[in-house]
Amino acid sequence: MDFDLNEEQQAVLAAVGQLLAQRAGAGRAIELAKKSEYDGELEAALSQSGFLDVALDEEMGFLEAVLVTEAVSAAAGVVSIGAQVLVAPGLLRRNLPGPVAVTTLGHRGPVRFGAHARTLLLDAGDEARWIELDPTKTEPVRSNFGYPMGRIEIDPIAGESLGPGSGATLRNWWRLAIAAEAVGSMGSALDVTVAYVKQRHQFGRAIGSFQAIQHRLAQCAVLREATRWMVYEAAYKGAPADATATVAAYATKAADQIFAETHQLTGAMGFTREHDLHVWSMRLQALRLEAGGIYGHQRAAAQARWLGR
Amino acid sequence: MEFGWTDEDLAFRRELKEFLEQTLPDNWEEMSKDGPGSDVQVEYSKEFCPKLAERGWLTQNWPTEYGGRDASAWRHIILGEEMWRIGDPRSSQYMNVNWVGPTIMKFGTDEQKNQHLPPISRGEAFWCQGFSEPEAGSDLVSLRTLAIRDGGDYVVNGSKIWTSYVNHAQYCFLLVRTDPESKRHKGISVLLTPMNLPGIEVREIPSIVGERYFFEVFFSDVRVPTSCRLGPENEGWNVVTYSLAFERVGAPRYARAALVLDELADLARERGMLEDSRLLGKLGEARSLCEASRLLTYRVIDLREKGQPPSADTNLARVAGTMAERAVSELAFEIFGPEALEYGHSAEAHYRLAMTAGVAVGTTEVNLNLIANRFLGLPKE
Numbered sequence: 132m133d134f135d136l137n138e139e140q141q142a143v144l145a146a147v148g149q150l151l152a153q154r155a156g157a158g159r160a161i162e163l164a165k166k167s168e169y170d171g172e173l174e175a176a177l178s179q180s181g182f183l184d185v186a187l188d189e190e191m192g193f194l195e196a197v198l199v200t201e202a203v204s205a206a207a208g209v210v211s212i213g214a215q216v217l218v219a220p221g222l223l224r225r226n227l228p229g230p231v232a233v234t235t236l237g238h239r240g241p242v243r244f245g246a247h248a249r250t251l252l253l254d255a256g257d258e259a260r261w262i263e264l265d266p267t268k269t270e271p272v273r274s275n276f277g278y279p280m281g282r283i284e285i286d287p288i289a290g291e292s293l294g295p296g297s298g299a300t301l302r303n304w305w306r307l308a309i310a311a312e313a314v315g316s317m318g319s320a321l322d323v324t325v326a327y328v329k330q331r332h333q334f335g336r337a338i339g340s341f342q343a344i345q346h347r348l349a350q351c352a353v354l355r356e357a358t359r360w361m362v363y364e365a366a367y368k369g370a371p372a373d374a375t376a377t378v379a380a381y382a383t384k385a386a387d388q389i390f391a392e393t394h395q396l397t398g399a400m401g402f403t404r405e406h407d408l409h410v411w412s413m414r415l416q417a418l419r420l421e422a423g424g425i426y427g428h429q430r431a432a433a434q435a436r437w438l439g440r
Numbered sequence: 441m442e443f444g445w446t447d448e449d450l451a452f453r454r455e456l457k458e459f460l461e462q463t464l465p466d467n468w469e470e471m472s473k474d475g476p477g478s479d480v481q482v483e484y485s486k487e488f489c490p491k492l493a494e495r496g497w498l499t500q501n502w503p504t505e506y507g508g509r510d511a512s513a514w515r516h517i518i519l520g521e522e523m524w525r526i527g528d529p530r531s532s533q534y535m536n537v538n539w540v541g542p543t544i545m546k547f548g549t550d551e552q553k554n555q556h557l558p559p560i561s562r563g564e565a566f567w568c569q570g571f572s573e574p575e576a577g578s579d580l581v582s583l584r585t586l587a588i589r590d591g592g593d594y595v596v597n598g599s600k601i602w603t604s605y606v607n608h609a610q611y612c613f614l615l616v617r618t619d620p621e622s623k624r625h626k627g628i629s630v631l632l633t634p635m636n637l638p639g640i641e642v643r644e645i646p647s648i649v650g651e652r653y654f655f656e657v658f659f660s661d662v663r664v665p666t667s668c669r670l671g672p673e674n675e676g677w678n679v680v681t682y683s684l685a686f687e688r689v690g691a692p693r694y695a696r697a698a699l700v701l702d703e704l705a706d707l708a709r710e711r712g713m714l715e716d717s718r719l720l721g722k723l724g725e726a727r728s729l730c731e732a733s734r735l736l737t738y739r740v741i742d743l744r745e746k747g748q749p750p751s752a753d754t755n756l757a758r759v760a761g762t763m764a765e766r767a768v769s770e771l772a773f774e775i776f777g778p779e780a781l782e783y784g785h786s787a788e789a790h791y792r793l794a795m796t797a798g799v800a801v802g803t804t805e806v807n808l809n810l811i812a813n814r815f816l817g818l819p820k821e
Binding site for chain 2: 132133134135136137140194325328329337339340341342344345346348349350352353354356357358360361363364367368374376377378380381384426428429430431432433434436437438
């Protein structure tokens with residue numbers, strides 16, 4: 132057991148942090164969102180520096196991949212980071228160029244990166260399918276929820292079946308990716324909220340000095356820190372069904388609470404597009420609805436633990 | 441970063457489980473229903489702890505010079521998990537190993553170490569913690585119990601409350617104010633007070649939590665030799681802070697919560713209740729809360745193993761532990777329904793233990809204050 136980053140992990144985080152500081156951030160996410168665009172330039176830069184290949188790198192692995200996913204999410208990068216860095220390598224043992232979308236057969240409503248994706252990883256129940264998307268079968272959908280969204284017309288027999296049981300493998304990695312992305316977004320949503328309550332004065336003092344506010348943010352900190360360690364452990368273990376469903380259950384519930392609290396505590400300002408909070412908070416809600424949502428993950432966690440499925 | 445156990449640690453856990461299976465009496469579950477402070481459990485610990493000590497397991501994470509084996513803090517949490525999950529057959533002796541001993545190692549004189557550490561590592565010592573007072577609960581620094589120097593003694597007057605395990609204690613880790621003019625953190629000292637001194641009176645406070653759970657202790661002109669003082673006079677707050685950091689994660693409550701949860705799920709399956717998808721979801725949620733608590737606690741153990749100072753991670757872990765226990769105890773009620781109304785029923789016993797989690801060892805509110813100040817950097821109110 133060792134909860135500290137080793138030198139290599141620190142180096143990866145420092146390097147990706149530097150890249151993200153130059154090429155990502157809330158401001159860029161807001162600009163791209165105006166036209167519902169995907170950040171192809173950021174993806175290219177991440178790819179060029181090798182950050183999209185860490186999972187299958189001989190020297191690194193999935194723990195490093197969740198660190199990269201968390202960092203890109205914390206910087207509000209508009210790339211399909213979880214699908215590319217965790218789901219594809221976990222499921223296919225290879226990397227895929229983005230954008231990559233992941234969804235379930237029978238899914239209703241828009242899919243993250245659905246209008247831009249070149250590849251779809253489909254949870255078709257027992258099996259997973261790897262589908263090269265025909266651009267005429269996708270269309271953009273207007274959405275407030277932080278990611279470019281699109282509708283995909285799914286042909287259930289398109290693409291390649293990854294074999295019996297591959298559906299479960301896909302779900303495991305997908306849940307881990309959702310939780311890892313949520314960790315990054317939760318962290319930044321909390322950071323901007325903590326900064327806000329420190330500088331916002333009412334009744335002659337910073338509102339962050341009121342215990343009523345402190346306790347709620349402290350609760351959020353517990354949720355976020357716990358999610359982070361659970362994500363790292365699940366990645367270290369190679370995304371087994373119980374650990375991934377458990378962390379997804381925890382992360383999505385935490386995401387919902389952190390959404391509510393950060394918006395409550397930033398008041399009307401937090402609802403504006405002028406303030407950065409929405410960049411991360413709205414993403415939290417998109418993440419919590421994916422792959423079966425909170426209750427789906429909770430049931431899956433119980434099934435994995437006690438029903439052996 | 442890595443999250444695997446060493447082969448040695450895995451082997452130790454296996455050996456420990458086997459030992460427990462062979463050693464614990466068949467009616468252990470019945471024996472443990474009143475909690476670690478009950479007469480039955482205290483008596484049993486006198487037989488049980490020396491057996492742990494014989495195997496070198498009781499204080500294995502202590503340095504060899506104090507009767508330990510220099511084992512990692514991870515070994516100690518494995519022991520704690522396996523003990524606490526079954527209702528801790530060490531009784532109050534778990535505290536000795538967790539924080540009483542380590543605090544004496546850190547701040548004690550050679551004489552104090554020689555006097556107190558060997559009995560702890562042999563499994564023969566019974567301690568209690570004299571912290572809370574009627575007017576000093578969450579606001580511990582407002583404590584008033586006075587200790588005035590008179591020759592080679594302190595003369596102690598005052599009272600302590602909610603003192604668990606005092607009925608069997610040989611010593612009290614007693615917080616007193618040695619400077620009567622002082623306020624708050626200053627002027628506090630720690631006295632390692634023998635409980636057989638004249639002038640100490642103990643009264644049980646009957647409670648709904650269990651038998652022999654809460655006590656009041658009254659000190660009337662109790663003469664405690666100054667040689668019993670742990671650390672410098674009037675500087676006892678540092679000692680307390682150090683001990684609290686160990687104590688807050690001392691009892692791995694998630695381990696018991698997770699075990700109870702497994703039992704609940706088995707029972708729910710036998711009764712065909714897992715068809716209810718809402719209940720299934722609640723079980724999964726409770727499981728996630730137990731795991732969250734486990735990992736936040738492991739973070740604290742990791743820091744301890746690396747010799748790093750206590751941090752707000754301890755408070756995060758404590759809050760998460762309380763959440764996990766509550767969720768599991770709620771589920772126990774939900775699954776057992778009115779069966780849980782009978783005293784000693786497993787759901788009832790767990791509920792009783794769980795309901796104190798947010799109050800014992802510093803309330804949830806105090807932990808949240810500390811997280812806000814130290815972890816988030818928010819200004820004090």
